Amino acid sequence: MIIENIHIDDGRKLLSFTVPQVKFGNISNIVFVERKNGFEWCPNEYLDYHLGRVSIELKEFINTYYNQISRWDLYLEIVEDNHIKRYRLRFSDKLDEKFNRYFQSITTLDVNVVTPYITINNGLSIVITQPNYLATEKSNLKFRISSFVMEKNRLYFKIKINCPKTKGNFLFQSFILKYRSKVENVEYSFPIKSNVLKGNTVILTIELDISNLKLEKYYWDFFLEIVYKEERFLARINNPSGRIKKGLGKIKSRQSYEYGDGNWVYPYLTLANTIALVYKEKELHETNNNQWKEKIAWIVSVLFKWYFNKKNIWLVFEKFSDGAQDNGYYFFKYSYENSKKKNLYYIIKQDSPDYSNLKAMNDKVIHYMSFKYMVYLFAAKLLISSEAKGHAYDIRALRGRLKDSLEQKRYVFLQHGVIALKRVDSIYKKNSRNAADLFVVSSEQEKEIIVNNFGYQKDEVIVTGLSRWDVLKDKSGKNNERNIMLMPTWRSWMDDIPEEKFIETEYYKNYTSLMSSNSLLEMMENNDLYLQFYIHPKFKEYIDRFESSNNRVKINQYGEIKVNELLMNSKILITDYSSVAWDMYFQKKPILFYQFDLENYLKYQGSYIDMDNELFGDRAFTLEELENSIQKYIMNNFQEEEKYAEMRKNLLSYTDNNNSKRIFDEIMKHKQVLNKRKKKKQSYRNSDFLRLCWDVAKKNAWTYKIALNIKNKLIGD
Numbered sequence: 001m002i003i004e005n006i007h008i009d010d011g012r013k014l015l016s017f018t019v020p021q022v023k024f025g026n027i028s029n030i031v032f033v034e035r036k037n038g039f040e041w042c043p044n045e046y047l048d049y050h051l052g053r054v055s056i057e058l059k060e061f062i063n064t065y066y067n068q069i070s071r072w073d074l075y076l077e078i079v080e081d082n083h084i085k086r087y088r089l090r091f092s093d094k095l096d097e098k099f100n101r102y103f104q105s106i107t108t109l110d111v112n113v114v115t116p117y118i119t120i121n122n123g124l125s126i127v128i129t130q131p132n133y134l135a136t137e138k139s140n141l142k143f144r145i146s147s148f149v150m151e152k153n154r155l156y157f158k159i160k161i162n163c164p165k166t167k168g169n170f171l172f173q174s175f176i177l178k179y180r181s182k183v184e185n186v187e188y189s190f191p192i193k194s195n196v197l198k199g200n201t202v203i204l205t206i207e208l209d210i211s212n213l214k215l216e217k218y219y220w221d222f223f224l225e226i227v228y229k230e231e232r233f234l235a236r237i238n239n240p241s242g243r244i245k246k247g248l249g250k251i252k253s254r255q256s257y258e259y260g261d262g263n264w265v266y267p268y269l270t271l272a273n274t275i276a277l278v279y280k281e282k283e284l285h286e287t288n289n290n291q292w293k294e295k296i297a298w299i300v301s302v303l304f305k306w307y308f309n310k311k312n313i314w315l316v317f318e319k320f321s322d323g324a325q326d327n328g329y330y331f332f333k334y335s336y337e338n339s340k341k342k343n344l345y346y347i348i349k350q351d352s353p354d355y356s357n358l359k360a361m362n363d364k365v366i367h368y369m370s371f372k373y374m375v376y377l378f379a380a381k382l383l384i385s386s387e388a389k390g391h392a393y394d395i396r397a398l399r400g401r402l403k404d405s406l407e408q409k410r411y412v413f414l415q416h417g418v419i420a421l422k423r424v425d426s427i428y429k430k431n432s433r434n435a436a437d438l439f440v441v442s443s444e445q446e447k448e449i450i451v452n453n454f455g456y457q458k459d460e461v462i463v464t465g466l467s468r469w470d471v472l473k474d475k476s477g478k479n480n481e482r483n484i485m486l487m488p489t490w491r492s493w494m495d496d497i498p499e500e501k502f503i504e505t506e507y508y509k510n511y512t513s514l515m516s517s518n519s520l521l522e523m524m525e526n527n528d529l530y531l532q533f534y535i536h537p538k539f540k541e542y543i544d545r546f547e548s549s550n551n552r553v554k555i556n557q558y559g560e561i562k563v564n565e566l567l568m569n570s571k572i573l574i575t576d577y578s579s580v581a582w583d584m585y586f587q588k589k590p591i592l593f594y595q596f597d598l599e600n601y602l603k604y605q606g607s608y609i610d611m612d613n614e615l616f617g618d619r620a621f622t623l624e625e626l627e628n629s630i631q632k633y634i635m636n637n638f639q640e641e642e643k644y645a646e647m648r649k650n651l652l653s654y655t656d657n658n659n660s661k662r663i664f665d666e667i668m669k670h671k672q673v674l675n676k677r678k679k680k681k682q683s684y685r686n687s688d689f690l691r692l693c694w695d696v697a698k699k700n701a702w703t704y705k706i707a708l709n710i711k712n713k714l715i716g717d
Helices: 059-065 131-139 244-250 288-303 305-312 326-339 353-365 373-380 402-407 444-454 467-471 508-513 518-526 538-545 563-568 580-586 598-604 623-635 640-644 660-669 671-675 686-699 701-715
Strands: 003-009 012-018 027-034 044-048 053-057 068-081 083-088 113-118 124-129 143-152 154-162 169-178 187-190 194-198 201-209 220-227 231-236 261-270 275-281 312-317 344-347 365-367 380-383 409-414 436-440 461-463 482-486 530-534 553-556 569-573 591-594 616-620
Touching: 027 053, 044 623, 059 686, 113 169, 124 436, 124 616, 131 169, 131 220, 131 231, 143 187, 143 244, 143 261, 154 623, 169 231, 187 261, 194 461, 194 623, 244 261, 288 305, 288 373, 288 402, 305 373, 312 326, 326 344, 326 353, 326 380, 326 467, 344 373, 344 569, 353 365, 365 373, 373 402, 409 671, 436 444, 436 660, 461 660, 467 660, 482 563, 508 623, 518 530, 518 623, 530 563, 563 569, 563 580, 569 580, 569 623, 580 591, 591 623, 660 671
Parallel strands: 312 344, 312 380, 344 365, 380 409, 409 436, 436 461, 482 530, 482 569, 530 553, 569 591, 591 616
Antiparallel strands: 003 012, 012 053, 027 068, 044 053, 068 083, 068 124, 113 124, 143 154, 154 201, 169 187, 169 220, 194 201, 220 231, 220 275, 261 275
């Protein structure tokens, strides 16, 4: 269906065009279809139809999808002979140069922009992405990283760029190392050493020294600064050669640089097929000895593949393999105590504060980074966790054999909490490296969120409830203390910021003001209440910055006390956007949502529910409003309001203590899919050496016995 005169109004978030071949009365709808997963969105109404012009308000579309990098094709549905027929919207004019096919971008709350454009087949589409990625797409430049070397603090690039025939010239100004952050704009510029033109191909060579750079955690990307038709943009460099990819997949000590402060930096290959740097603290396990241990563990897992296949190993773990108090722990505990699965093991660090929780189940505990751990991680058939797969190994490592093996494992996602208040589809969507084969949810409403936003099929999402809810019960009336629990969530835009920046944030200032509020302290004194502040694990390094001289304010950190114990012993919860609100809601206790930074939260994180109308607790934006709500619930003896209790039937499908049982039963129902091997890309590591080892082990009885003896001594059963 031909359209003309496309116009964008960024201020009013309007897309308008004319449809000369159709009468407005015959238009049934305009449909946006997401290209990868087939999601559909339709505007609620046409704002205007005047002189053959259709105007569509995109505000609802943008508010729903602004932080999802995606691509949408537009269709027109019209009524013909009492039937609705769908037609692709197509632009009338032919646009040869790709740069001219893109219309004005519409800004969003996020760093992403929404940009209508004309496809190569003249269809009208919309792309949602960051401006830098959009500029790269518009330029139509084809990159090839033909050479990349990192020798300690020096990096060397050779980049070939195929430039399209255009009406202007591309000027390559400089090479940029840019911090991957939605909030901070930190970048370092380096000169291009040489620039050679051969036909339509430009060959650039770049050398850079990173020893004197002040880097921040964690990720840094490489861009070219380009000027075209007086427009400056950054193009992300992609497409390294196969040889470079192989090198980036290996852990090499010389392919890294250690700073004097205990941090180091090394390159890795991103999912977007680019080279990036990760800057992080060097962990104790990141040593040459462990790298050799990993290689030997891999060989053992291959040599005894038949043995491990019979064991059908399942591994359970939690955040950073450092905890035993969330859904992973309670699922493991249920399965162990009820003898549900013989070869089910729990991964945990030996120095974890929660290690003692597993004392009675020690025969099925595997120590993080032990040799047995490495072998079992290679050999495991199924991973079960409340966190992403990377928490079983080193979530920031991004290279090595264990990392590659991890990505091929089947995975049941128990969830850390109910998904509703916080957008996380970019992390857990179906086509990501963290994609689950079975996704646990707590209600049909949450299942709808996962299916509609994450790309999962309905049979991949199971409504069971969370394992940790099995032990929840109200204990607040069984002791002398009357507690208010304060547990805010983390902020994605504040990940690992330096301490001097953290104390300048709204987050720090508001919560320190809350804990030192004279009116709140007086209220607690008069009503014999205590404030239990629990800082999120991602902010634990700043715990010393939170303090109170009043004995009615208690500051807790991860590992000191179980979160569910605090929740069960508390009368009321103060949070912001944390999924811990659902644990309190499960107990039928009141929740206060303290949302002083809502604008930033919606901008950088986003929500799947309407914060104005769908929250199941009172809401406060200022300390005064929060204190008024606390006073109201004190006067009401901390009883949950009826309007919030009524919402529970839609928000929680189960309020019993059988969640772990339902999860296990669902895993067994899906065992055929979960036992099926994932298709694995042919790896350069499947070398002739390994096949030779296997052949020797099979054909020579004495070597086989030696290998079997070694296996028994190293990893036991």
